[in-house]
Amino acid sequence: MFSWFANPLRFMRLSNWLAPLCYALAALLIGWGLWQGLWVVPKDDYQGGDIMRVMFVHVPAAWLAMASYMAMAVMSFIWFIWRHEVADIAAKSIAPLGAVWTAICLATGSIWGKPTWGTWWQWDDARMMSVLFMFFLFLGYMALRASMDTRQKAARAGAILAMVGAINVPLIKFSVDLFTSLHQDSSVITADGPKMAAVYLWPLLASGLGHTMLFAGLTQTLMRAEIWDRRTAKANAKLMAEG
Amino acid sequence: MLRGVTSPVSGPLSGPLLSATGLGMIRGERVLFTGVGLSIAAGESLVLRGSNGAGKTTLLRILAGLTRPETGDVTRSGPHHWFAHREGLKPHETPRTHLGLWSRAWGSESDLDSVLSRMGLKRPADVPARYLSAGQRRRTALGRLLLEQRPIWMLDEPYTALDAEGRDLVLELIEDHLKGGGGVVAAIHGESGFVPTSEVVL
Amino acid sequence: MLRGVTSPVSGPLSGPLLSATGLGMIRGERVLFTGVGLSIAAGESLVLRGSNGAGKTTLLRILAGLTRPETGDVTRSGPHHWFAHREGLKPHETPRTHLGLWSRAWGSESDLDSVLSRMGLKRPADVPARYLSAGQRRRTALGRLLLEQRPIWMLDEPYTALDAEGRDLVLELIEDHLKGGGGVVAAIHGESGFVPTSEVVL
Amino acid sequence: MRPAPILSAFRQALGEAWAGGAGALLPLGFFAGAAVLVPLGIGTDPQTLRAVGPGILWVALALSSLVTLERVFQADTEDGALDLWLQTGVPASAVAAAKTFAHWLAAGLPLALLSPLLALMFQAEASASLLRNAALYGLGGLAFYFWGGVGAALSATVRRGGLLISLIALPLYVPTAIFGALSMTQGPGSESAPLFLAASTLFALAVAPFAMAAALRLAAD
Amino acid sequence: MRPAPILSAFRQALGEAWAGGAGALLPLGFFAGAAVLVPLGIGTDPQTLRAVGPGILWVALALSSLVTLERVFQADTEDGALDLWLQTGVPASAVAAAKTFAHWLAAGLPLALLSPLLALMFQAEASASLLRNAALYGLGGLAFYFWGGVGAALSATVRRGGLLISLIALPLYVPTAIFGALSMTQGPGSESAPLFLAASTLFALAVAPFAMAAALRLAAD
Ligand code: HEM
Ligand SMILES: Nc1ncnc2c1ncn2[C@@H]1O[C@H](COP(=O)(O)OP(=O)(O)OP(=O)(O)O)[C@@H](O)[C@H]1O
């Protein structure tokens, strides 16, 4: 299956219509989710009153941050084992997006934390710390790739880091259950299914799906740009070899 | 980019000790070489030629399996010795401890003292590498070639920093090795001192 | 311990560019040399000879004022160029930035591009030193000799890692320098390529 | 897999640690530094010192592993020793693990063994828990050294090491640092923390050598 | 004394700091490290954090100066650049001072400039004293870098650097550290402490270059 996607040509043809579709779905889902979340659902005083509406950004951002890291690690793994170029391109394209979503999660979490917990940041909170470190990992991944002199080396170095760093994700996911944390326990993605009231759950899920679509669309766009870049570089090298 | 051609003389009976086909390499958007093929059988030697920056060291590293070629394949039939610009000496190691370490690592049984005296390192045998002269460092690293019999020798500019006597010594080692059925690949500027079976010009 | 003797040819009219008397050096309880005297006048060259570890590099460092001799004195009548095993290149420096840095440091007015092309460094002019080939590094360091006119050149194994063309280039530079009234001290193994005015054998 | 090359790698690394001024003496330097500079910086209130003591040592362990290993792998790349080790025929991961272990033994372990002393200097009460903590420092330090080795090996390729290595290694340190700190407090979760610390060290021992090997092969490329 | 070689030494050192991954970015790494590992280690009681914050930064400055400069002078010895600098005809002390100043500018100053941020993260109250403290960190850091340079230059000769450098540099740091820490407290003597800090920095600037020059000439010998 990987090899089927691994063909850059096929990917270009696929993403040609898939990316716009992703953007359209993203607009619909995020639009509805936010409209519901920001104006329709009742506010919840237990979670800080109106500030809880930030949840409809915070939670999808948190999910996407973790998912994008996992996606980057999996792509790196595929590249490392099978050397499919598209997987490397995907991993490279995911990194900046993941960093942005992680930053959004951190920012919205802090904004939410100030009124509800009375602090912007708690240093020994395992969840906050591990999300912060995921942010560092994304930055480190990009810095590492940027500092390599060839594309091949950049891909190898990045893949090693992405795979090793994947230990962070389970730590993030289970940190609230393992440690005492200010953060609330999982209530959507749990072993016994969602425990959240339906008024909140549906807009949240819609928003989450919308973010996923947006993420998928942006990834494809970045990948297309990278593929064009590499084609140009290859053509240049050929020219130089002949000239 | 391959301007020279390997001469396709094959070994007496056995297969080649080392062979490579279609090697190509790119460094920093510059094509160093493409389509390099070579093969060395027992008793054969190959000299890599080319001006500074042509890619000899890079090709040697590819043959040794240290660097991955952009295209092409390398087959080595056995272990090899590696001797390059960077000698692999730690500043605190003396000729004796360095050769001792590698002889233990490789499980070789050769006599350290005789290796040291063969390489002309009797006197500085216990001087840490950071105080050794350039030639003494090279001689220490060359000593590794004597620790263990290995079919293939890969040498990057083996005469660098050696005095006349040291040069003769290396030549003698190479000739003994070739007579004993070994193979040698060496990157050399100027006179090689021996008649190579084939040359590759990059 | 001085096994060779300097030939006491003095320069045409002016005093010597460089002279030393009674130099002696001990390294790690070993006497490297004693009573070495030498002198170079304008247009003269001196080649240091000796087997590996004899003390050539040490003597050069003493002549350059980097190392203090155990006994004896050195007199230099003017500034000198230094070119040794360790090229003084930082891994991030490119041939262009390295030569640019030193040309500014010395306040020289020579044209960088012409120096680079004279040294055959047009192509790798902007490649960081950590990616340069051995010969390209040497050529970069040699380029410093062209940045500024200086009466004395001190060269430690100047031909190391150079291809045939690079060797000819260095030879040409040395001859031009000598013709222009400069002096050269060089430690060389094997053929020097030019006829030195005198030799010191350690 | 013949053990001789691995033993040799271990032996060379020990010699290097010793000659490089790390080794059994480095912790003394650290101790002198911490004992002198920290109270100068933060004041000598016994309460504060006691609170800070255990943490300082974790930080010192993390820093020592980074600084040491970065130098080790960079030196290996520059002096050509890495090329030799990669051609010994044994897996690079075993060589990397042997080297890292040697450096932990030379610098990390003595630091842990001396930790009760530092704790006493920082006004902790003498008790059996100091010995228990020493074991935890040893365990956690091992994980630091192995993850630090991954960061160091990755940054040996590029020379913009300084920043990169901290961006890379810090996230890898986090689980160990969290569990380590947690296991020295009295709070909830502190009972099971040593177990998690041990697990994170085991994980590091199992995974890091392969990542190091891949990174070192990359550095030679 | 022509200024051109000194300027070039300064410029090369800046380039080196940047390419070596120090430079304006290294402090970020240090920040991340300190900000993250320290609270993890010592707990997050705001009282403790506030007490510890200023001291941590002094220690970070001291460490960064040591680590940076040791590498700088060792690299200079190994790659032959030191030989070139010693033959420029300008006093070695001026070259050493230019290099050290460049590295302080690249790594020490940004650390000082960012210090208010760290203080805020460590629960200090926002006030004008944070800016005043930043200036003090800058001043004290300069002294650290110059004294650290002496230790680094001395240890460039011998390769048992690791231990030596901390043993040599620490005693030199102490006056600066004392006055620096004192000038950030409210206790007695805290008014005149900044003056003493400035004096100790001036002393370092006046004396350290000559000590460095002597040590570097020794390293080339
Ligand atoms: C900077 C601080 C914060 C960070 C780094 C953070 C991080 C995260 C992460 C990673 C998740 C996904 C967890 C999972 O799916 O298991 C999450 C979910 C969530 N967060 Fe936060 N968070 C922060 C602050 C807050 C605050 C202040 C609140 C509200 C008081 C909050 C409420 C939630 C909620 C309700 C969820 C959904 C949990 C679920 O249903 O699974 N977070 N956060
Ligand atoms: N990142 C890079 N960017 C540009 N060029 C590079 C890069 N890396 C390597 N090169 C070039 O690749 C070549 C490497 O050559 P190599 O060291 O194999 O040469 P060589 O034939 O051994 O030369 P020498 O005779 O000087 O030892 C050099 O020309 C170098 O400039």
Ligand SMILES: Nc1ncnc2c1ncn2[C@@H]1O[C@H](COP(=O)(O)OP(=O)(O)OP(=O)(O)O)[C@@H](O)[C@H]1O
């Ligand atoms: N600390 C020391 N203990 C013992 N011997 C030492 C010490 N330091 C230097 N030496 C010896 O001093 C000599 C230095 O020689 P130098 O580098 O000048 O030799 P050279 O003539 O340049 O040799 P080459 O031709 O190999 O470059 C070497 O023989 C070295 O072993």
Ligand SMILES: [Mg+2]
């Ligand atoms: Mg070469």
Ligand SMILES: [Mg+2]
């Ligand atoms: Mg020499």
